[in-house]
Amino acid sequence: GEDVEQSLFLSVREGDSSVINCTYTDSSSTYLYWYKQEPGAGLQLLTYIFSNMDMKQDQRLTVLLNKKDKHLSLRIADTQTGDSAIYFCAERMDSSYKLIFGSGTRLLVRP
Amino acid sequence: DSGVTQTPKHLITATGQRVTLRCSPRSGDLSVYWYQQSLDQGLQFLIQYYNGEERAKGNILERFSAQQFPDLHSELNLSSLELGDSALYFCASSPQVGGTNYGYTFGSGTRLTVV
Numbered sequence: 001g002e003d004v005e006q007s008l009f010l011s012v013r014e015g016d017s018s019v020i021n022c023t024y025t026d027s028s029s030t031y032l033y034w035y036k037q038e039p040g041a042g043l044q045l046l047t048y049i050f051s052n053m054d055m056k057q058d059q060r061l062t063v064l065l066n067k068k069d070k071h072l073s074l075r076i077a078d079t080q081t082g083d084s085a086i087y088f089c090a091e092r093m094d095s096s097y098k099l100i101f102g103s104g105t106r107l108l109v110r111p
Numbered sequence: 112d113s114g115v116t117q118t119p120k121h122l123i124t125a126t127g128q129r130v131t132l133r134c135s136p137r138s139g140d141l142s143v144y145w146y147q148q149s150l151d152q153g154l155q156f157l158i159q160y161y162n163g164e165e166r167a168k169g170n171i172l173e174r175f176s177a178q179q180f181p182d183l184h185s186e187l188n189l190s191s192l193e194l195g196d197s198a199l200y201f202c203a204s205s206p207q208v209g210g211t212n213y214g215y216t217f218g219s220g221t222r223l224t225v226v
Contacts, residue, residue, distance in 0.1 A: 033214045041220075042201060042218050042220050043203075043217040044113075044217070098169065099144075099156070101146075101154040102153070103153035104153060104154070
């Protein structure tokens with residue numbers, strides 16, 4: 001079935017690293033995404049990774065992909081209070097091209 | 112501003128009523144997607160249109176319908192509204208059917224409250 005799973009909540013101290021985890025279902029998914037949703041706003045694409053990659057780094061963001069375990073993670077280095085938001089992972093179903101989202105992980109950054 | 116425009120931003124209506132949510136995709140995008148975000152069910156895919164034609168359907172209720180017009184804007188019609196339909200409704204767009212490596216571009220959503 002189509003199911004992307006994430007933990008619901010993560011709390012970290014400002015300046016620490018945050019790691020948000022996600023498991024997905026479709027091993028043939030070509031693209032996997034991380035989106036950020038701030039209060040009262042829509043979803044903003046943070047980064048994506050192509051399925052033939054193991055890792056992608058973009059400034060403070062590092063995405064790790066373990067295709068064997070269908071596990072995706074997002075690491076935010078030097079987490080700031082402005083990073084407090086809900087983070088969604090999503091997989092693109094190549095059979096239908098629709099994006100399937102996880103339930104979102106609420107990240108709280110404590111001063 | 113993402114380039115995807117949704118109106119209205121907020122909508123309060125009574126049970127049993129019918130509402131229309133509107134979405135203008137980003138300039139040049141041919142695909143429009145509708146998602147429902149509620150507290151207990153996360154982000155649920157409703158329906159996708161590409162260049163005026165329905166391309167994929169998700170968990171969309173029979174009371175809901177959508178269309179994409181020749182100018183590529185889309186409308187989501189919700190009828191016989193129930194309290195449980197209260198949610199954020201997002202529209203997203205992409206250049207072609209499957210999105211790109213950039214995924215979709217989301218609007219800021221319409222918050223629907225059914226009282």
